[in-house]
Amino acid sequence: MATTLRDAHGEALSTTDRTSLAAYDRALELFHGYRLDPLAVLMPALERDPGFVSGHLLMAGMVLGAFDGSLLGVAKASVDAAAAHASRANARETSLIGALGAWSGGDMLRGNQLLGRHLIDHPRDLFALQIAHASDLFLGHSFMLRDRVARSLARWSAEDEGYGYVLGMYAFGLEECNEYGRAEDIGRRAVELHPQDSWAVHAVAHVCEMQGRAADGIRWLKATQPDWATDCAMAVHNHWHLALAHMGAGELGAALTLYDSAVTPAPEAVALNLNDATALLWRLMLRGVDVSSRWQPLAARRAAQAAWGCNAFNDMHTVMTLAGAGDEVAAAAGIEAMAQARRYPGAHDWDVALQAAEGLQAFAEGRNARCVELLLPLIDASLPLGGSHAQRDLLHLTLIEAAGRAGDRALVRAMEDERAARKVPTRAVARTEEAIAA
Known part of the structure; x- marks a missing residue:
């Protein structure tokens, strides 16, 4: 036998x-x-x-x-x-x-x-x-990012091959559930076990981003960079995180340099890489950086690679790219394609994605009051769009800029106060096996 x-x-x-x-x-x-x-x-x-x-x-x-x-x-x-x-x-x-x-x-x-x-x-x-x-x-499904891994975690031990990868996923789930201290401890432990675990690296980067710890994020990503910068499917995304950390430190030129050297799409780039490129250009645009020459080639790439109706998160980013490039006709056609996708059963909340896309398009076209009208209700209801808190934060940033341009100073103040309160850093507890097992 x-x-x-x-x-x-x-x-x-x-x-x-x-x-x-x-x-x-x-x-x-x-x-x-x-x-x-x-x-x-x-x-x-x-x-x-x-x-x-x-x-x-x-x-x-x-x-x-x-x-x-x-x-x-x-x-x-x-x-x-x-x-x-x-x-x-x-x-x-x-x-x-x-x-x-x-x-x-x-x-x-x-x-x-x-x-x-x-x-x-x-x-x-x-x-x-x-x-x-x-x-x-x-x-x-933010809670399931944590809890699905927790269901399996007790079936693993530190002696098991692959245990570090389980910890890396758990760290990211904890971060998305705002358990930043445990997330950072466990993420760092995962990287100790598997230095090339780029998912665990990115979990710690998320903690730094969400807590406004730009300098810590830069140090962490640069220290681990040799293990994820090449021959790695997470290279673009982790460079995106590094660019966000530089933006958090006020180093906009460094972020733009990273776009040109490590985030702008390679020939083999998949939709997730294109999303990172779009999101970084949009954030730089919000900060007043002239990225106009970069929108057109990215928009051409997205239009050629679009698969409308398959993934709401991707489609929203495609509309964002077309709108950023000033192609109002193509952006409107993309929004119509997203509206048609609502007819079919499936995974995504197309209503949320469609409203977000319309709000982003309105901003690109200078219709700031309309952008505020569309995005404000989504700020505390954007989970069904998918992606991480850091990725969806782009909606929050766009809302603040649109409100400022529309002259709504009260809304700007409220949103900025919310961000300041949310990003107060807390020191992680000491890394211990007890914390990992808790």
């Missing part, structure tokens, strides 16, 4: 091919650290072993984790390839076929719900935990 092969975290795979297992484990390790290129590692194994169900599912999950609607067809093809060999799949793989099938079919919410059940049954499935965690972020 053939020996059941298991991945590096103990999950059974329906294959007897140790070469396939080795490729799977290597790709999985790269994926957990957001290193490049796990797809290139896995593809030869799938070509040689087309019945490798877990390999096809890993491929699908990694593609879905790019959150780029233009890639949904690629992910679905991988799920279909796994389903074609469902008769040899084990219970874990069968569960993942259902979850990733729903997501690749366009319903991220259903996929997320099925992954939630899957993780109750398979709490040490680190691959499933990572993609569920990522989908929680883009569905705006």
Whole structure:
């Protein structure tokens, strides 16, 4: 009888091919650290072993984790390839076929719900935990960013391979739930265990951003930069965080230099990279930096890569880019495409995204009072848009600038007072294993 092969975290795979297992484990390790290129590692194994169900599912999950609607067809093809060999799949793989099938079919919410059940049954499935965690972020499920990881955390120990990656996800979830002291402690511990864990690095960067600790954020990101700046899927996003830290320190020139050198889209950039580029240009524009020459090439790239109706967060950023470039016709067409997406069931709250996009378009067109009218109700109701608190903060910043231009000094004062109160730094407690386990 053939020996059941298991991945590096103990999950059974329906294959007897140790070469396939080795490729799977290597790709999985790269994926957990957001290193490049796990797809290139896995593809030869799938070509040689087309019945490798877990390999096809890993491929699908990694593609879905790019959150780029233009890639949904690629992910679905991988799920279909796994389903074609469902008769040899084990219970874990069968569960993942259902979850990733729903997501690749366009319903991220259903996929997320099925992954939630899957993780109750398979709490040490680190691959499933990572993609569920990522989908929680883009569905705006802030509490689940923390609590889904907490459900699995007790099943891991410091001796387990991959434990640091679990801590890195937990740190980000804690940060999004405003538990900044624990988030920073656990994020730093995760990086100690896995220095190349760029997700944990970014969790600590989020803490610094949300607490207004610009100098600490710059020091942290520069100290860890050798481990995430190259050959890393998080390189653009962490450079975006570094640019925000420089902006927080008043160093706008440094932020613009980072846009040109590390954030402006490369040929292989996916939608998430384009979002970071858009958001950084918009923030610089709000601060009075002339970025006009940079909007046009970014808008052309976004228009060519747009996949309207697949992801509300991405679509809002696409409208923002077109509006920033002054293409009122294309921005209006994008908003209409978002309005049409409301007709279809799926993961996103299109009403929130549509109102945000209309508000941003109004700002770009100089209709400041209308921008205030649209964005003010969203400031405390933007979670369904998805993304992090730091990413959605762009709406808050735009509202303040629009209010100032509209002459609403009372609103400017109120919003600035709110920000000042929210960003009072608190010192993290000492890093201890007790704090990590709490």
